[in-house]
Amino acid sequence: MLVALNETENIVNLLELNPTYLADLARQFLRCPACKSQVRLKNGRIKTPHFAHVSLATCQYYSENESLQHLTLKKRLYHWFKQTEQVEIEHFLPDLQQTPDLLVNKTLAIEIQCSHLSIQRLRERTEMYRANGYTVLWLMGKDLWLDENMTEFKRQLLYLTQNAGFYYWELDLQREKLRLKYLCHEDLTGRLHHLQREFDFDSGCLLQVLRTPFASTSEKLIVQLSQDIQTFITRQLYYQSPKWLKIQEKYYQNGRNLMTVKNFPIKVYPIGLNVLTRQFEGVIKPEFCQITNDVSVYYNHFIAYLQDETFYPPGFYAKVAKKRDA
Numbered sequence: 001m002l003v004a005l006n007e008t009e010n011i012v013n014l015l016e017l018n019p020t021y022l023a024d025l026a027r028q029f030l031r032c033p034a035c036k037s038q039v040r041l042k043n044g045r046i047k048t049p050h051f052a053h054v055s056l057a058t059c060q061y062y063s064e065n066e067s068l069q070h071l072t073l074k075k076r077l078y079h080w081f082k083q084t085e086q087v088e089i090e091h092f093l094p095d096l097q098q099t100p101d102l103l104v105n106k107t108l109a110i111e112i113q114c115s116h117l118s119i120q121r122l123r124e125r126t127e128m129y130r131a132n133g134y135t136v137l138w139l140m141g142k143d144l145w146l147d148e149n150m151t152e153f154k155r156q157l158l159y160l161t162q163n164a165g166f167y168y169w170e171l172d173l174q175r176e177k178l179r180l181k182y183l184c185h186e187d188l189t190g191r192l193h194h195l196q197r198e199f200d201f202d203s204g205c206l207l208q209v210l211r212t213p214f215a216s217t218s219e220k221l222i223v224q225l226s227q228d229i230q231t232f233i234t235r236q237l238y239y240q241s242p243k244w245l246k247i248q249e250k251y252y253q254n255g256r257n258l259m260t261v262k263n264f265p266i267k268v269y270p271i272g273l274n275v276l277t278r279q280f281e282g283v284i285k286p287e288f289c290q291i292t293n294d295v296s297v298y299y300n301h302f303i304a305y306l307q308d309e310t311f312y313p314p315g316f317y318a319k320v321a322k323k324r325d326a
């Protein structure tokens with residue numbers, strides 16, 4: 001942790017402290033702003049100076065085992081925000097019993113997530129912020145970057161706008177970049193497709209950068225599948241992939257056979273749209289922890305448009321639907 005209460009009950013923020021005062025600080029009686037138990041200044045050679053609880057009893061509000069990546073990113077974003085916004089680091093919110101990494105302009109909570117947590121915990125924390133009038137934005141460290149396939153956990157960290165579709169934020173400390181992956185789609189083989197944009201640390205207004213997914217754009221995603229879907233499915237069933245066996249079972253139950261489907265009308269689709277069993281189950285609305293708007297509207301417009309290789313943001317399909325219905 002980077003903040004502590006000093007003897008006069010004031011918050012000491014290590015990022016704002018003149019290094020010459022560090023020695024003096026080490027002699028003071030310091031406490032955790034949340035649990036109020038004693039903390040001590042750690043001024044090692046590898047990690048940046050930070051505070052740690054003296055007692056081994058864990059404090060649930062501040063993490064002691066933050067990685068160097070997490071600490072450094074927090075520091076970097078704090079300074080980047082500070083150029084244009086009012087920002088607090090590790091500000092304990094007693095009503096929520098939570099400590100966002102950064103609190104921007106008193107309303108935007110920034111969480112730099114560098115490791116897994118349970119989906120339930122993620123949901124609780126997100127809903128707690130929302131219920132108390134905060135917006136929470138999760139920015140993901142290296143271990144949580146998107147890769148070839150979407151996982152259930154990462155899906156809970158996706159956001160959605162009319163102009164960027166499903167999107168995801170990544171922090172690249174090594175290259176000093178904030179990365180936006182947007183128009184996230186997946187294909188029938190489970191492979192992820194998206195566009196991406198990178199922003200250099202410290203260049204421009206960070207709040208403005210974080211609003212990028214709301215800006216209107218004419219960009220589109222073009223996907224050319226490298227694999228024949230039918231061959232892929234045949235192989236999956238041959239090797240008894242549990243996922244595909246389950247889908248095949250659903251087909252059987254409905255008197256169909258997945259192997260004999262000649263052509264799949266939808267091979268690439270927005271994240272979470274269940275295209276394979278949709279004909280039996282209808283459009284099922286999946287859970288998205290960070291998304292409060294109704295994704296099935298986007299799905300329905302997408303299905304109605306039906307195109308093969310080019311994919312647009314939800315706003316595009318909504319416009320087409322509006323024109324068609326007019």
Ligand SMILES: [Zn+2]
Nearest residue numbers: 032034035059
């Ligand atoms: Zn504490």
